Amino acid sequence: MLLVYTHKITPRLTYTFKHICKRILDLDVKFTSKVEDFIAHDSLKMSYTKQPLSNELFIRSHNLLFEHGISDLDISVQPWENTKGFFSTGERSDLPFDIFAASFYLLSRYEEYLPHVKDDFGRFTAKESLAYKHRFLSQPVVDVWAYKLCDVLRDRFPEFDFPNRSYKIQPVIDVPTTFYFRKKGLLRTIGGTFGDVGRLKFKQLYHRYSVLMGFKRDPYDTFKWIINKQKHCDFKFMILFLIGDYSTYDKNISVNKKEFVSLIKSVADYSNVGLKASYFALDDISILKKEKLKMEAITNRDLQAVRHSFSKLNLPQSYRNLIELEIHQDYTMGYIDTLGFRAGTCTPFQFYDLDYEVQTPLQINPYHCLDFALLKYQSELDKKEHLQKLIKEIKEVNGTFTPVFHNYTFSNLDRWNGFRSLFTLILESADEG
Template sequence: MLLVYTYKITPRLNYIFKHFFVRILQIPVTFSTKVDEFVAHNGPKISYSKNPLGSEFFIRSNDLLFDQGINDIDINISNWDDVPCFFPAGEASSIPFDIFAASFYLISRYEEYLPHVQDIHERFPADESLAFKNGFLEKPVVDIWAFKFLELLKDKFPKYNFNTREFNFISTIDVDSAFAYKNKGIVRSIGGYINDILHLRFVNLWHRLLTNLNFREDPFDTFSEILKIKKEHNISTLFFFLIGDYTTYDKNISFSNTKFKSLIKSIADYAKIGLHPSYFSIRNDEKLKKEKARLEGIINTPVVFSRQHYLRLIIPETYQNLIDLDIQEDYTMGYAKYVGFRASTCTPFYFYDLDFEIQTPLKLFPFAIMDVALKDYMQLSNKESLNKILELKNEVKNVNGTFISLFHNETLSENEKWEGWSDIYKKMVN
């Protein structure tokens, strides 16, 4: 048990210390505001305040964990050895910055509460973030800080038996369009043929015809392949189904289509199913509630996890809406146009609501890479994409974190756009 002395125990302090020590470093932690209790403690201990009590392991505190509300904070980046850091702590501190305040700033997504320029989908853009501007978006710096901190604790308390966590991998699949050509209904199917003819896409027209006549499999129907890979490599695989009404941004099969419902039920026999809330549900609580009920009606079990379509995430409103619907886990924490670690961690964490200054029951699972970001936005080649995936996977392995990937079912279709990506997926999983 690690004892932390501090002059005041706040919800922010309790939250980030529990994440840092319990969830990342596997060290039980308790707090005390009594000097005599701290001095008498024989196990590992640190003090977190403005001034040290003596020669103990001391971290000079920034005011952030003792504040309330949102303030515009001036941040200057420096380095702790070769790792970026901020909130300098002075020479008396055992490390050169307030590692806990900095971790809280990043994980709480404090900067996303501050005024910022949104993109066309009302999202917080990666290039507005502190991590992107200072070149550490592709590093889980909170976890890196924690493991560097652990080495110092081991030196200070060599007799204490420190545990280590294991690397974990989660493959997540977004199903925006379950089928490329099939089960679209008469109107959409005819529209597809006309659109191919008008744009002179005769190869696509031929493939559409063969698929609808059942002479070939629908290219987006890669679910059996994904489940086969899941079984072969024994990896956790989650599917997120979009079942909202048809709009400009939501173009999946109708939720009432019997083939679509049968597909969802069959996948639910082998993998976990989550909700992919539609584009406009972010501003419509009733729409979100209706979509959750639809999916629960299909799989006959409560839906407890989700990921926003188009990664439309507005903090804290989106998370507050999910909590109201008893969603327990969300997998939206990542950027659409860049890979990396939006919250600067590769450890699942609970959402801290800065509006109400409480840790909520909603657990956030940050993903590190997305297929569309690599190919469409970063415009990397297949080889470059695979190298980037493995590079980020190694970053997570170095800190025994949780590596979460985001692919779509069509990514394994081997159509013209995604040729070679089935192999990339397999190499990432292997």
């Protein structure tokens, strides 16, 4: 167990140390403000305060973990060996940067509470982030920093046996539209037909009626392929279905259709199933509750996981709604158009409510790659290269890789050519050394 001496034990401090020490390094951690308890402790220990007590392992603390609320911080990002750091500590500290304050800044999404320019959907974009501006978005810096702390601890306590964690994969498959042509109802089918003719899309018209007449499989119906992949993996996929009402933003088939319900049930026999919350459920807890109850009625299980439509988050309200409805897992934290680490980590973490200054029961599973972000790379080779770089970064810190694909990503439609092999590459990375 690691004992940390500090002048003041705060919720921010315990939250951050537990993520770095327990979740990343698998070290139990306790805190004390009593010098005599610290001196008496005969195993791993360090002080986190303004001045060292004596010649113990010492990291000079920034004020961030002892403050309340949000203020405009002056942040200077600097190179640090193979990474970057901020909140520098001075010469007497055993690490040149306060990795705990810096980690809290990234994990709490502090910058998303500060004034920023949103995109057309009201989302925080990668370009607004500190990580993008200072070019460390492509590295899970919180995990990298944790291992730098581990190196310092190893030097000080060579007799201690440090645990090792292993690389994991948590594939997420988003299902906003179950079928492309089937089960859309008469009016939508007629509208689609006129749309094909009006835009001279005769090839699509041919495919539409080949599917409707049963001669071909619907291009979005890739569930047999997905389940076959699941059967060959010893970890579970998280498959999230949109069951909200039809709207401008959400265009899935009705949850009243028996075939849709039986599809969700059959997928739930093999994989974990969660909810793709509809666009309007983001701001209206009554809609979210209705969708939660519908999904629980279909699966006969408590709903554990949610991902919001369009990867949209309104912090902190989106997460407070999940907590109020006792939903324990979120898969919305990431960027839609950029590979990388929005929260600076590839380790699932708890949501910290900056307004209430409390760690919540909601686990955030940040995703690092959305299939749409790979579309900007022209060739399949280019896509593969960027994906492998990302996997390498996560493997170096034995983290959890969470990619988000969609059911239609595995279709035979032109823009998704080669994505089946990219997904397979991700799955196979679990078996490599």
